[in-house]
Amino acid sequence: MNRTVRAGTPRPPRREGLPWGDPAGTPDRIAVTGRWFERAGRPWFPVTGEIHYSRLPRERWSEVLGHARAGGLDSVATYVFWAAHEPEPGRFDWSGNLDLRAFTELAAAHGLDVIVRLGPWAHGEYRNGGFPDWLLQRDLAPRTDDPAYLALVRPLYAAIAAQLEGLAHAEGGPVIGAQVDNELYDQPGHLATLRRIAEDAGLQVPIWTATGWGGAQVPESLLPVYSAYAEGFWEDETVAWAPFAPFHFRYTDIRDDLSVGADLREALDGITEAAPVQTAAELPFATCELGGGMHVAYHRRPLVSPDDVAALALAKIGSGSTWQGYYMYAGGTQRTGPEGTEQESQATGYPNDVPALSYDFNAPIGEHGQIRPHHHLLRRQHLWLAADGHRLAAMAAVIGGGGADPAEPRWAVRSDGTSGYLFATTYQPPKRPLPAQPGVQFTVAFEDASVTVPTVPIDLPAGRSVAWPLRYPLTEGLELRSATAQLLTRITTEDGDLVVLAAHDDIPVELVLGDGTIVDLPSAPGPECLIDLGGVRLLVLDESHANRLYRLDFAGRERIVLSDAPVYTEGGDLVVHTETPQVTLAVLPAPETLYVTGGDLDTPVRQGLWRAWTLTAHGAGTTPLDVEGDLDATAPAPRRGGPLDRLSAPEDYSGAARVHIAIPDLTGTDRALLRLIWTGDVGRAYIGDHFASDHFWHGRAWDIDLTPHRDRAATEGVRLELLPWRRETGVWVDPAVRNLPDGLTLEAALVKVAKIRISTEGAQ
Template sequence: MMTNEDVHEVARRSDRTVAIAEGPEPRRGHLQLGEPAGATDRIEVTSRWLERAGTPWFPITGEIHFSRIARERWSEVLGHAAAGGLTSVATYVFWQAHEPEPGVFVWEGNRDLRAFVELAAAHGLDVIVRMGPWGHGEARLGGFPDWLVERGLATRTNDPEYLKLARSLYAQIIQQIAGLTHAEGGPVIGAQMDNELYDQPEHLAMLRTIAEELGLRVPIWTATGWGGAQVPETLLPLYSAYSDGFWEDTATEWPAFAPFHFRYSEVRDDLSVGADLREALDGIVLDPDAVPLKDDSALPFATCELGGGMHVAYHRRPLVTPHDVANLALAKVGSGSIWQGYYMYAGGTQRVGAHGTEQESHATGYPNDVPTRTYDFGAPIGEFAQIRPHHHLLRRQHLWLAEDGAAVASMQTTVGGGSDDPDELRWSVRANVQRGYLFLTTYQPAKRPLADQAGVQVAIEFPDTTVEVPSRPMDIPAGVSMVWPLRLPLAGGQTLRSATAEVVTRIGLDDGRDLLVLSAAPGVPVEFVFDGQVEVAGSVSTEQRDATTVAVLAAKPGLDTIVDVPGTRILVLDDATANALYKLDVFGRERLVVSDAPLYSFDGDLVLHSEASEADVLLLPGVDALTARSALAASVVTGGSAWQQWHLAIEGAGTHRLVGGVALEAPRPPAIVSGGPMDRLSAPTDFSGAAHLPVDLPATAGDADRVLLRIDWTGDVGRAVVDDEVVSDHFWHGPVWDIDVTGVLGETIDLQLLPWREATGVWVDPTVRDVPEGIAVKSVDMVRVARVVLSGPDSATTGSR
């Protein structure tokens, strides 16, 4: 006899069915976007997706601010971005950096927009220029020069005097990228007009008109669409999604919209992002019930600010984890995104100008005090090109989209389960009538985690067959997000009807077969279902069932876990190995690379950056010989493995402890002060009573490419001073504090530290909140980062990379 719980479970499972029908044809020609028919490599914007050269296209963009990164690090950062699977980079042009005085424009050093765009192209990346005039980006006055604000104009409107100055700025930007637009064979595919402008659609439209009058021709014109923004028809609205926000109040444990970003939903907008600025600077308070959160069918679902991490303010200091970033990003693909854009993808350092540091602050009328120098943002690539775990987690998604993104972009999205009920299975399907993908998630941040799901099975009804996946109900552990293939075509004419493992990438083998790389999620058994009777070899148990062949993996996933079917070898990787996998054009051909140190390809070589004195690089297919600069390379033969392993002994890399286990006392901590238009806690500016920890730096970097000082500490605010100049600062919130000291070697760096005091009322994440008051320096390490160039037998390594 069935119990009430049994009946409830049967009802729940009956809801896990979706019927796939032919989707509507995309509307074309209704938007003032894209390029004319016949254009080379034509980019078109349809109502459902973007197209390039007549094929649906799934771009992946990361925000990288050239003027906040040392020019000599541009190539390294762009190289890692390309290796991470980005197809393009977006960058703000901060007006204050380029016209510090009226009529005096500066495009030199790390303000050289043209050089940055050309270097991005050299790394195979397109560029979207965020032209302002107002940019925000936690910059002083939103990036406006002080002299502009002092004139008292009606900025960000069609005031003639303001437009005259904006036209001058635009003319300069357009001159910088002349010859580099997509129509001219260059990398610039898009331009953003202003930023976070909510109630001036006629001004946004005018900015595009001005840019076109000045000669700019790009296929994609955008504006930020979140916060209920009124975007004119001439611009494509792009959306955001953050898992937390420094702009919230100290009483906010988790922003109201944040949980929704970990579910599948057709809602594109987020009313919480930038709400403090709308209220404090523009006087706009939105009624959530009056804002259409779901766009009509005229526009594709595109993003430009998926949180690649999160900045911190003095009053509120979120701690966004790598898995938060990756799971949110995948949820957006499962919700129908056809353009993944990350903010930030690489951190940087706030500039110093004539008026001091150029960060937003209470002193310039902003609701938040942010650090004066660091703009690390907890990004996949850190302020000093440190490679973070979410760079690897996101790369797995990007490898999949590079392999199958054209199909995914054109697939319809059906959200099966996506409510805020933590007991409901969250699932979505992106599919066409031939094939698709099933998305499942049990992930939500630690503030509000989800439980596991028992007996999961979803039925996808294609017009000619129903695919049940898994083939029998399966338990899904908590804390995972997965996307499983449905009816994936394989070489040799086979069809992978379903699999409980993720597609990572595919590569051609020398014997004419394909190598399909899949990744297994921790705690999830791997099952393959093939259409028809298929010969399956490898460590699997097989059975014939309902005109299909079901194979269950019996071996642990790993580098050599292979399942063979006619025409295709299926490599099933474990989670950790999948995170170390790259697909790169290197040593004359496309290869799979597994490395325990971050790397990228450039001019056919591998460029590796390592903090450790040893590293292993595995290649498939292998090479006859390798030449290593700044390292000794020795081939290691792995018995029976298809992978060729190279062990590197790296000169100059390593970590050396300078200070350990020190408790300090600040003799006169500053008073607790509030300020700004929302009366939030203000960052201390008086360090006269701070604790001092002087650290003597080595005279040279030796064989290292750069030297970082890494401080593991607890306290409130720290700043690093060399010769009376603040070179770095840090609002403590859990992560270590890194400082690039390569340029100040031989000096003494004075760490000025203020104590953690619960009475201050600063909000930090619950996972790090329980720390004693005062200042505790657990360690200060000197980290030497080495740069190694690996060249193959036919490489000609010349010049700088």
């Protein structure tokens, strides 16, 4: 059955009376309209990822920021945790990996802007939400306009502003935005006060935000920003699936999510119900917490997949998002302070016990720099936004169909009235999958013409999310009327523009030009599937190669790179991180000569437009390790605690299995991870007497970074304390991994990660 929707010309955006934006005349001026953001006078679609500088070793900042930029981000957001920076009243610490200014400047060096999440309360699964213990010992009302509280906030904000002096966007710096507090839903006057205090302290940025979910009341001086998660560790262990999660996999004009932070509202404030606040119709739809993964708590341990992350993100674009912001984009490690590790816990009055050290979040970039599959899936979307986001941002969303009924087709259109994108999805997580949609065909009626895609109905397979271009301008006189492939990127070469599309492996590719001509593919989609249309060429990649595609500034110009190992640029060079001994690398336009440090390059070969190399990495690879010790263990009796009486993390390890893993010499290894494939309940890892890592088993491998302790690890090995899985405890894990037997299993391997730098000499 053909589905039809009318995509008329959207209303002009509101431009007057919005309290954001750079002063007139600012170079590269950022402005905010009622529907989208602008930069240098044209619509702009920002892509932001949360990276916490204080939870990463300083020596890894550049690597993580490099991967973030290569992943298609144009900005990063970061919490300033008050407790970390003012451990004692009046004594501020900005040293080491607390150096906010250095992190901000390094982000700028990687081409990334910065949004500073100022607190004072942050949450972020930090002890006391980031409040210092000494603050809570005082007689005051935090998160209100209590003068005693504000008297402490002012020096905090002043210290942050001093760190960022000269780095604001209007001053030519990278700081484009600031968020005040977090998840404060009933104090709009206080939120407005916090912006005034920050500005009085000297922080002048074009965009001021506050979180808008949970029915939050946000003052007019702050832009509400929103969240969407595929799962939530904050739900009870009796909840089969977070109640708002299914909503995020379909197209809707509702921006709020009442489940995020609901446990804290109940635990800390006694609020058990909330009503969504009607979003102002004349404000752009901006997100700051699209789930890049999900944390785990002891009582509930979600298993969010790469496909979950990518489908949710694409659904928000189809629903009208004009700012993609991810939490987390890079995982990290909880800090340790005077009271020990500084994670959220029932001991500090919160409802959940989370790991004492690991804040991996299953993010696109892991706690120890691991590059996950959703880094690649999201990069495909980000490349598209970089190439055509200036058009997409100004396109309004029209919901074509689809609601809670899983049998109903879900689709939407983003359109400017004459062109646009068609979105359709049959994706929900495997715990509640959607069926395939047979005989799919859509007609989009623009102001001056209608487009039907595909020209012959097709079956849309289960588990698919698509965004297909409609009337996409290829050249001044040539349009791509429709395509059943997704736009990836567009690059100018010596032979003219090259438009790169990504096919779906299980959907036939149909390319229709403006005059109705259906273009025949010269070969199956892949790196050599090139179509010359005169004045522009189309390259149609298969999914495997689309997931390997990067667009990077390398050797003096932008190039596209196909790499089967993670790659980013630093100082004009390519940097490759690989766990495998061999990597294939192809570049377009191709430099004539490459020079490599940390590996060897074979003689390049021609593959169509590409020049390709095989790279042999020095020292990379995975080696199985022996496990010494007995896996017999006894679980302690379950405990409950906290304000919501949830399962508590064990403290009694007297019955734990204690095993030892000998570690070989790691000299010359850039990074070494101990990778544990295991089943159980919880585990702790020690190198000597140093508490190095912990893990709540939830179905994924446990990686332990040995690099900072390489000498001691080689001498003393790693000691593990493991508690066994016991189903009757009642811990919630994903249905995909739920049916495991009680007890423990364990396999170990050493993963050596090589770092290879590739440069050119005068290549063009």
